[in-house]
Amino acid sequence: MAIYAIGDLHLPGKEEKPMNVFGSHWDHHFEIIQENWLKMISDEDIVLIPGDISWAMHLEDAKDDLDAIAALPGQKLILRGNHDYWWSSLTKLRAMLPENMDVIQNNALRIGEHVFCGTRGWNFPLPQQALAAQDEKIYQRELLRLKMSLDAAVAIAKDDQITVMMHYPPLFADGVATAFTDLIEQYDVARVVYGHLHGAGIQIAFNGERRGIDYRLVSCDALHFSPLLISES
Numbered sequence: 001m002a003i004y005a006i007g008d009l010h011l012p013g014k015e016e017k018p019m020n021v022f023g024s025h026w027d028h029h030f031e032i033i034q035e036n037w038l039k040m041i042s043d044e045d046i047v048l049i050p051g052d053i054s055w056a057m058h059l060e061d062a063k064d065d066l067d068a069i070a071a072l073p074g075q076k077l078i079l080r081g082n083h084d085y086w087w088s089s090l091t092k093l094r095a096m097l098p099e100n101m102d103v104i105q106n107n108a109l110r111i112g113e114h115v116f117c118g119t120r121g122w123n124f125p126l127p128q129q130a131l132a133a134q135d136e137k138i139y140q141r142e143l144l145r146l147k148m149s150l151d152a153a154v155a156i157a158k159d160d161q162i163t164v165m166m167h168y169p170p171l172f173a174d175g176v177a178t179a180f181t182d183l184i185e186q187y188d189v190a191r192v193v194y195g196h197l198h199g200a201g202i203q204i205a206f207n208g209e210r211r212g213i214d215y216r217l218v219s220c221d222a223l224h225f226s227p228l229l230i231s232e233s
Contacts, residue, residue, distance in 0.1 A: 001233055010052055049077065067098060082120065198219055
C-alpha cells in the first residue's frame, strides 16, 4: 500500500470555470491528472486530497466531480478547502460519497498502519501584522479543530504513522514556527500535506523536514498535475 497526495483539483462543479485563466498549464488539467493517476496508483493505495476539490456551490452540483474522482483507483480521503462551498453537513456528505471515499473533519481514520487527521486551517498572524477580528476567530477555531483531530488520531494509533492533512499552509518557506506547527509538534506526527498555494505562491511554500516532521505542498499545479508519493510500505 502506498500513500499519495494531490490537492486543489478545482473541478468545475457544473460551472463554466476554465482554469486556464490561471495560465495555459491549466489547460485540460484534470485529464492530465487522470492520466498520471492511472499510471501510478492502484486500488490498494490511498490518495489524500486536502481541499478545493470543486467549484460547486451546492452539494448536489459537486456529485459529478466526486464521482469522477471516485472512478480513479485508490481509497480517497478528502478535506474541505476554502473554495468548497458545496461541503454541507457530514451526514449529508457521507450519504452521497462513493464507497472508496471518506472525509477528514474533526476526526481521525486508521487505514493499515497509518492514521490520518487534520483540518482546513486558516491564515496565521505574521510579524507586525495582526489578523482582523473575524480572521482571528476562524484561526483560533481551526487550531481547536486541529487539536481535536490530533487527539482522535493518538487515541486510535498504535505504532502507526500519523499524517496530518491541511488545506492552508501551516508555515512558509522561512520555516518560522506558527501556532499550527507548535501544536503539531506536540504529537508524534510523521508528515503534513497541505495545498492552497498556486502560481507565484508556490515559491513561499515550505517543503522538507522541520523538527522531524515532513511538510509537503501538494496543490496540483505545484506537482505538475501528478500525485505525489509520500509513503510506501
